[in-house]
Amino acid sequence: MEFPIGLRNAIEEKVIGLKQENLKKTAQTISERYKNQSGDGKKLVATETEALVYSLVRMPATFGAVADAIQYAVSRSQLQIDSLLDAGAGSGAASWAADYCLELQSITCLEREMEMQKIGQELMKEGSDILKNTRWITTDLVRDPLDYKADLIISSYVMNEMKEEDRMKVVKKLWEAAQKMLLIIEPGTPVGYKQLMNTRDLLISYGAHIAAPCTHKAACRLAKEDWCHFTTRIQRSKMHKLLKDGEVPYEDEKYIYMAFTREACTPASARILRHPVIEKGQVTLEICTEREIKKVTIKKNDKEHFKAARKSKCGDEIDLAR
Numbered sequence: 001m002e003f004p005i006g007l008r009n010a011i012e013e014k015v016i017g018l019k020q021e022n023l024k025k026t027a028q029t030i031s032e033r034y035k036n037q038s039g040d041g042k043k044l045v046a047t048e049t050e051a052l053v054y055s056l057v058r059m060p061a062t063f064g065a066v067a068d069a070i071q072y073a074v075s076r077s078q079l080q081i082d083s084l085l086d087a088g089a090g091s092g093a094a095s096w097a098a099d100y101c102l103e104l105q106s107i108t109c110l111e112r113e114m115e116m117q118k119i120g121q122e123l124m125k126e127g128s129d130i131l132k133n134t135r136w137i138t139t140d141l142v143r144d145p146l147d148y149k150a151d152l153i154i155s156s157y158v159m160n161e162m163k164e165e166d167r168m169k170v171v172k173k174l175w176e177a178a179q180k181m182l183l184i185i186e187p188g189t190p191v192g193y194k195q196l197m198n199t200r201d202l203l204i205s206y207g208a209h210i211a212a213p214c215t216h217k218a219a220c221r222l223a224k225e226d227w228c229h230f231t232t233r234i235q236r237s238k239m240h241k242l243l244k245d246g247e248v249p250y251e252d253e254k255y256i257y258m259a260f261t262r263e264a265c266t267p268a269s270a271r272i273l274r275h276p277v278i279e280k281g282q283v284t285l286e287i288c289t290e291r292e293i294k295k296v297t298i299k300k301n302d303k304e305h306f307k308a309a310r311k312s313k314c315g316d317e318i319d320l321a322r
């Protein structure tokens with residue numbers, strides 16, 4: 001996934017003249033906070049420098065995860081999506097990803113922290129006309145009523161910051177505001193998976209359908225200690241490598257997502273749950289289907305499926321349920 005070059009340049013221009021050591025320290029502080037204080041409803045990014053460093057260090061990864069999730073979700077639902085509500089928009093990564101993937105007519109960003117809004121608004125000046133015209137509204141998703149509606153609501157890396165009881169209240173509000181789809185993206189961790197499974201149960205009880213990644217609405221068939229997640233690979237800039245002490249020129253972001261729709265949609269017949277194992281003359285995939293989770297080995301002589309399997313990656317759907 002290619003992070004928009006205009007956005008990358010706009011972020012990096014903002015750090016010109018700032019001390020690298022300070023930026024690095026701030027990146028470490030934010031990372032520690034996310035590790036230790038997520039899920040308490042606390043402010044995790046609040047100052048101007050923290051918002052800037054968040055944009056530098058995290059926006060490429062969250063952009064990539066959201067763009068992947070939108071593509072998977074939209075390919076299954078065939079919805080015409082004109083309006084976006086980005087709930088807990090931060091510096092706007094999900095809006096950039098939606099603008100990249102969809103033909104949007106309008107974007108509204110809801111965010112609690114002023115410094116995040118400020119940098120988000122400045123960065124969007126470098127984007128499309130739709131991004132430039134984005135409406136930003138100061139909102140606390142937990143405390144404030146949600147008086148806005150949109151075809152697509154995205155909550156990207158937000159729910160994991162909330163307490164469980166608040167999360168469920170916010171999910172309900174966001175679902176009521178979603179005219180066509182609610183897309184939730186979270187870190188691809190066991191905790192992220194568990195939280196999203198609770199959300200899944202709640203929204204199914206409200207009559208929601210699932211466009212992706214699930215292939216059915218029944219209880220998840222993964223073993224209790226197992227969890228499902230996907231990965232997106234993002235090219236790293238020189239500055240990103242320096243701040244994160246990265247050695248390779250890319251980062252692999254693990255994420256989990258779920259796309260809930262109002263209208264019934266046709267889920268994938270099979271979705272790949274792990275990295276495909278490619279060996280001489282065969283590819284082995286672990287797939288989730290409506291009936292089961294199973295491993296399938298596709299041999300070279302099954303030309304059509306072999307070609308698709310060789311090109312596939314974890315998270316992709318594949319027409320293999322047999």
Ligand SMILES: C[S@@+](CC[C@H](N)C(=O)[O-])C[C@H]1O[C@@H](n2cnc3c(N)ncnc32)[C@H](O)[C@@H]1O
Nearest residue numbers: 062088089090093112113140141142156157158
């Ligand atoms: C990790 S950032 C994610 C930002 C952006 N969605 C992204 O994917 O890069 C989480 C954002 O959610 C916001 N947030 C957390 N709780 C919130 C709440 N109750 N109301 C509004 N925004 C909230 C935070 O201020 C922060 O900007």
